[in-house]
Amino acid sequence: MAQPTTNIKYIEFTSEEQDIMALKQLQAAVVERQEALERLLQVIQDLHESGIFDILHGLLVSKEKIAGILLEQILKPSVLGTVKNAMTAMGTVSKIDPNQLSTLTEALVSGLKAGQERLESNKKAGMFELAKALRDPGMNRALVLMLGFLQGLGQAL
Known part of the structure; x- marks a missing residue:
């Protein structure tokens, strides 16, 4: 049977040996990341040339x-x-269903475009056209929405 180990020798490195090992590890890391480090150095150079470092230094000096x-x-x-x-x-918008908000936003953009086109045409609206508009399904949906909105707004006030 083998004898139990009773004497353990620890390898102790001198300060100089530890420095050499640390430099080798650092050198290996630089080699592995050479491309990224070169890009980082270029960004640093660009920041220096544009004066950003001077601005940051000024901000740090006068931070108080x-x-x-x-x-x-x-x-x-x-x-x-x-x-x-x-x-x-933000609290109000967070209470709105995202699908409803999306639909309403798209409808608002569409309505603004149509309204702008109508304004640019310089066409006047008459009573007959208003009555005819009530029969238009899209206009009717918008009016129903607005009436419901006004009713809910009035009740909440």
Whole structure:
């Protein structure tokens, strides 16, 4: 039977050997990613030539002053009102069924195009044309939608 191992020798590398191994690993990583690193260096050069680094450095140097100005602007009542309105609008839109919203948006775009064409034709609308329009199925659907919308709006008010 074999003798149990009782003496374990750990290999200890000197600081210089550790540095050499780290450099070899880094060199292998650079070789593996050569194309990506070359592209990254080109992007860095482009940013440098365009002055973006100077702008970023200026921003970092004056970060406290810029943060103060930004905070001052954000806390203005008009900006706060705009943010609140945007959040309310987003909440309202999120309550609408996406399919309904898509259909309504497409119909709105179509209606705007038709309305613009009608305006450009300089054609006047008469009573007879209004009565005739009520018999048009598309116009009737739009009127039914608008009447339902106005009724719901009135009830909610």
